[in-house]
Amino acid sequence: MTIIFTHVPSSKESPLALTLMLAAEALTFDYWHAGRYSRASVQALWNHLPYCWHPVADSDDLVLLSRNYKPIGAVPRRIHVRYEDYPHLMAPREVIHSVDGFHRNQNPEEPARWFYDDGTAPWNGKRYAETLLKLIRANIAALEVEP
Structure with a gap:
């Protein structure tokens, strides 16, 4: 069986950027x-x-997680994971901290960055989904300029 993919980005894209592109x-x-x-x-x-x-x-x-605090797209909620086992979903902190628009970014010392909270989740309305989409695209852009 052969699977043909259309609109496949260049092979220069990292698995992390591709994951974010799929979400977008x-x-x-x-x-x-x-x-x-x-x-x-x-x-x-x-x-x-x-x-x-x-x-x-x-x-x-930093590792990219879903709402269940599991690596994005990776595993169901009930399965225990070690974040260290997902290097393809990691990015340097300085790259991620350079992106504007994260939710709850009052404390610059906090290493974690949130895309949304329960009140601004993308399923709570189209404007929240559009805000998340913009932030995903900003993250992709930051990862593309990473050396």
């Missing part, structure tokens, strides 16, 4: 076609949308 694509095309927003459809993406960048033990890197 899901928010962009499938869930408000012709201006129709679907809360249920966006909520179904719970495990595949970024919720936060979380610190990794003994590292200056």
